[in-house]
Amino acid sequence: MLEYRQLEALGAVLEYGGFDKAADALGLTQSAVTQRVKQLETQVGKPVLIRTNPPEVTKAGLPLYTHFKKIRVLEEELQNDMDNDISGTPLSIGVNASTLGSWFLPVLRHIMKSTLIDLHVGEAKVVHQLLQQGSIAGCISLRKRPSRGCYVEYLGKLVLRCVSTREFKQQYFPKGIGIKEMQETPAVLFHAESQMLRLYQKNVMGIAPFDVPTHVIPSQYEYLQMISNGVAYGFLPEQLFKQVKADKGLIDLSPLHPIIIPQYWHRWGIESELLESITQRLREEARGCLQL
Numbered sequence: 001m002l003e004y005r006q007l008e009a010l011g012a013v014l015e016y017g018g019f020d021k022a023a024d025a026l027g028l029t030q031s032a033v034t035q036r037v038k039q040l041e042t043q044v045g046k047p048v049l050i051r052t053n054p055p056e057v058t059k060a061g062l063p064l065y066t067h068f069k070k071i072r073v074l075e076e077e078l079q080n081d082m083d084n085d086i087s088g089t090p091l092s093i094g095v096n097a098s099t100l101g102s103w104f105l106p107v108l109r110h111i112m113k114s115t116l117i118d119l120h121v122g123e124a125k126v127v128h129q130l131l132q133q134g135s136i137a138g139c140i141s142l143r144k145r146p147s148r149g150c151y152v153e154y155l156g157k158l159v160l161r162c163v164s165t166r167e168f169k170q171q172y173f174p175k176g177i178g179i180k181e182m183q184e185t186p187a188v189l190f191h192a193e194s195q196m197l198r199l200y201q202k203n204v205m206g207i208a209p210f211d212v213p214t215h216v217i218p219s220q221y222e223y224l225q226m227i228s229n230g231v232a233y234g235f236l237p238e239q240l241f242k243q244v245k246a247d248k249g250l251i252d253l254s255p256l257h258p259i260i261i262p263q264y265w266h267r268w269g270i271e272s273e274l275l276e277s278i279t280q281r282l283r284e285e286a287r288g289c290l291q292l
Contacts, residue, residue, distance in 0.1 A: 002040075002043070002064070002067070003036075003039070003040070003043075004071070005036055006036045006037065006039055006040035006043075007040070007064060007065075007067065007068040007071070008026065008036075008068065009022065009026070009033045009036035009037050009040070010036075010037055010040060010048055010049070010057075010061060010064060010065055010068065011065060011068045011069065011072075012025050012026050012033065013033065013037060013049060013055050014049075014054075014055060014056075014057055014065060017054035017055070018053065018054055018055065019033050019034055019037075019055075037049060040064070044060055044061075044064070046058070046060035046061075047060065047061070048060055048061030048064060048065075049061055057133075062133060062134065063134075065134055066133070066134025066149070067134075069134050069137075070134075070137075070268055070270050072089060073089075073091065073137060073268070073270070073272060073274065073275075074270065074272060076089055076091075076115075089116070090115075090116035090117055090118035091111075091115050091116065091117055091118065091137055091274065092117075092118040092119075092120060092130075092135060092136040092137055093117060093118070093119055093120070093136055093137060093138050093139060093278075094119075094120040094121075094122065094126070094127030094128075094130055094131065094136045094138070094139030094140070094141075095119065095120070095121060095127070095139060095140045096121065096122065096123055096124065096127070096140065096141070097121055097190035097191065097194070097218070097220070097223075098158065098160060098190070098196070098235070098237055098261070099140045099158060099237075099263065100119075100121055100220070101220045101236075101237060101240060102158065102237030102239050102240055102289065103158070103237070103239065103285055103286065103288075103289035103290065104140065104285075106285055107278070107281050107282055107285050110281050111277070111278050111281065114274070114277070115274060118136075120135075120136055120139075121190075121218075122191065122193070123191060123193040123194060123195060124141045124142055124143050124195075125193065126193065127139040127140075127141060128141060128143060128147060128266070131147050131150065131266055132147050132148070137267060137268050137275065138265065138266060138267035138268065138275065138278070139265075139266050140155075140263055140264070140265060140266075140282075141263075141264050141266055142261050142262050142263065142264065143264060143266075144262070144264055146266060147266060149268065149269050150266050150267060150268055150269050151266070151267050151268075151269050152264050152265070152266050153264065153265045153279065153283075154262065154263075154264055155263040155264065155265055155282060155283065155286035155290060156262075156263055156286045156287070156289075156290025156291055156292055157260050157261065157262055157263065157290055157291040157292070158237060158260075158261045158262075158263050158290060159237065159238040159258045159259070159260060159261075159291060160196065160235045160236065160237055160238065160258060160259040160260075160261060161235065161236055161237075161238050161241045161252050161254075161255075161258050161259075162177075162200055162204070162233065162234075162235055162252070162253045162254050162258075162259070163227060163233065163234065163235070163236050163241055163245075163250045163251065163252055163253060164227060164230070164232075164233035164234075164250065164251065164253055165227070165228065165229075165230045165248075165249050165250060165251070166249060166251050167230055168230045168232075168233060169233075169251060169253060172184070172185040172233075173185070173233075173253060177205070177253060177254065179205075179207065179210075182201075182212050183210075183212060183213075184213070185212070185213065185233065186213045186214070186215060186231070186232040186233075187212055187213065187214050187215070187232055187233055187234060188214070188215040188216075188217055188223060188226045188227060188231070188232035188233070188234040189214055189215070189216055189217075189234065189235075190216070190217065190218055190220075190223060191216065191218060192216050196234075196235045196259065197209070197212060197214070199259050199261070200235070200254075200259055203259060203260075204254055204257040204258075204259065215231070215232055224236070224244065224248070227248075227250065228244070228248035228249065228250060233253060235259065236250075238258065239289060260291075263286065263290060265279060265282050267279065
C-alpha cells in the first residue's frame with residue numbers, strides 16, 4: 001500500500017520547487033520531507049525525483065505524482081461538499097484557443113461557480129502532454145485515442161471559417177486563395193504550434209502543408225482585432241464568425257469549405273462527482289453548439 005504522507009511529500013517538492021519550500025508548506029522539517037521521499041523511493045525501488053533545482057519528477061515518479069493529484073481532487077471535492085464553498089486547490093483543465101473562443105466559455109463560467117479553475121490553453125500535443133503528466137485533470141482535444149488511465153468522450157464537430165475583411169481579400173486574394181497568394185500574404189494564429197493553416201492547406205486546398213508569413217497573437221480580443229483591422233486573415237469558429245461578421249466587416253474566404261475539427265473530452269479515469277458534473281455540462285453545451 002502506498003503511504004499518503006509520502007505521496008504528499010513528493011507532490012509538495014514538485015509543486016513548491018524544492019525540499020525547503022515543501023517543508024514550509026507542509027509544516028515539517030526538511031529532513032522529514034526528505035525522509036518521506038526516500039521511503040517512497042525505497043518502496044518503489046527507483047528514484048522518483050531528479051535532485052535538480054527545481055527538482056523534476058522521474059519516469060517512475062510520474063504515475064505516483066499523478067495518483068496523488070487524483071486523490072487530492074477527490075479530497076477537495078469532499079471538503080467542498082462539507083464546507084459548501086469553492087476554496088482549495090484549483091482544478092486544472094486544458095483547451096485549445098478555438099474551442100475556448102467559441103462554445104467552451106459558457107461551460108467555464110458554470111464550473112467556476114463550484115470550483116476554482118486553472119486553465120491551460122494550447123494545441124492538442126501540448127494539453128495531452130500535460131494530461132499524461134498529471135498536470136491537468138481533463139482537456140478538450142481533436143484526438144480520439146484516450147491517454148492511459150483516462151476516459152474519452154466524443155462531443156461533436158467544431159466548424160472553423162477562414163476569414164478576412166473584404167478589402168483584405170481584394171488586395172491579397174482577388175482571384176481566390178492559391179499557393180502563390182498564400183506564400184505572400186500574412187496570416188494570424190493564436191499559437192506558433194497551431195495547426196489551423198496546415199489543416200486548411202491539407203483538407204481545403206488539397207495540398208501538402210507549407211510555411212507562410214504568420215503573426216502570432218495569443219489573445220482572443222487582439223487576434224480578432226488584427227483580422228478586422230485588415231492586418232491579416234485568420235480562422236474563427238463559425239458561431240463567433242456569425243456574431244461579429246456584420247459589425248467587423250468580415251467575409252468567409254472559403255464559404256463552401258470550412259475546417260471541421262472533432263471535439264473530444266479527455267478526463268482522468270476516476271469516479272469524481274466534480275468531473276462528472278463538468279462532463280455533463282460539456283455534453284449539454286456541445287449539443288447546442290457543435291455539429292454531430
